[in-house]
Amino acid sequence: MTVQKRQTKRPLRADSERTVRAILEAAERVLAANPAATMEQLARAAGVARTTVHRRFATREALLDELTDWAARQFAEAVDAARPDAAPPLVALYQITANVLRVKTDWSFAMNRPVEDSHPEAARMHAEVRATCVRLFRRAQEAGVLRPGIDLDWTRRVYYALIHEAAKEGAGGEDIDALATRVVDTLLRGAGAPGGLAGA
Numbered sequence: 001m002t003v004q005k006r007q008t009k010r011p012l013r014a015d016s017e018r019t020v021r022a023i024l025e026a027a028e029r030v031l032a033a034n035p036a037a038t039m040e041q042l043a044r045a046a047g048v049a050r051t052t053v054h055r056r057f058a059t060r061e062a063l064l065d066e067l068t069d070w071a072a073r074q075f076a077e078a079v080d081a082a083r084p085d086a087a088p089p090l091v092a093l094y095q096i097t098a099n100v101l102r103v104k105t106d107w108s109f110a111m112n113r114p115v116e117d118s119h120p121e122a123a124r125m126h127a128e129v130r131a132t133c134v135r136l137f138r139r140a141q142e143a144g145v146l147r148p149g150i151d152l153d154w155t156r157r158v159y160y161a162l163i164h165e166a167a168k169e170g171a172g173g174e175d176i177d178a179l180a181t182r183v184v185d186t187l188l189r190g191a192g193a194p195g196g197l198a199g200a
Contacts, residue, residue, distance in 0.1 A: 020056055022046045024070050027063060032109040039063070065119060071103070071110030072122035078103045079129050089140035090184075096136070098180035100163060105170035133159075145188065159187050 026046035030037045039060055043050040057063035078099035084092045104111050115122040137156050140146045146155065166179040 016056075019048065019052065020066075023048065023053055023056060023063070024067050027067055028071075028107055028109055031067075035109070064113070067110045068113045068115060068119050069122050071107040071113075072115060072119075072125040074103045074107060075100065075111065076125040076129055079132055084132050084136045085139075089136060089143045089145050092136055093140060093145070094180060094184050096133075097163065097183050098176055101167055101170050101176050101179055101183075104163070104167035105176065108167065108171055155187070159183070162186055 023042065023046045027042045030042055030045045034041075039053055040050050042063070043053040046053070053063070057066060079096055082092050082095035082099055084096060086092075087095070113119075115126055133156055134152070137146065137152045137159075141148065141150065141152060146152070162183045166174075166183050170176055170179055
């Protein structure tokens with residue numbers, strides 16, 4: 001489905017939206033445990049009839065596509081909620097980290113699906129998040145939170161890797177706020193002891 005077609009879809013009624021959300025949340029839970037789960041299993045987990053799932057999603061692939069887009073929207077909204085262009089950079093960095101970890105923990109199956117050419121809307125939202133992160137890291141450098149002259153692209157990719165690893169811990173039940181603190185602390189302070197290089 002093209003971006004234009006997605007944008008011209010009529011808004012769902014409140015009850016229909018609740019049904020779709022229940023199906024998507026159930027699909028995330030079931031598919032995270034069993035990626036080969038059938039539509040019947042997804043319907044059972046959502047507490048609806050299989051015909052209800054098929055009425056909302058003509059095929060299993062259509063359901064997976066919507067699940068991917070849904071998770072991307074949660075991801076983008078989690079970043080926006082931290083006010084990355086307005087809040088002090090360090091505050092925004094911590095809040096984005098905590099918000100994103102919650103999304104990655106709650107929507108791990110969908111967030112790990114590829115979002116390239118086959119999912120243009122999800123790809124667009126991920127690109128917007130990357131652009132937001134670039135702006136935030138630039139603001140953090142200007143505010144002295146990050147070192148002058150540091151490679152911001154490399155720093156951003158290291159940050160993504162830290163979040164990826166922390167999300168695995170979050171899926172195991174670790175406290176999200178504690179994990180966010182660990183990610184930001186590791187990014188800003190690293191693992192080396194003060195003066196460690198001088199003693200090498």
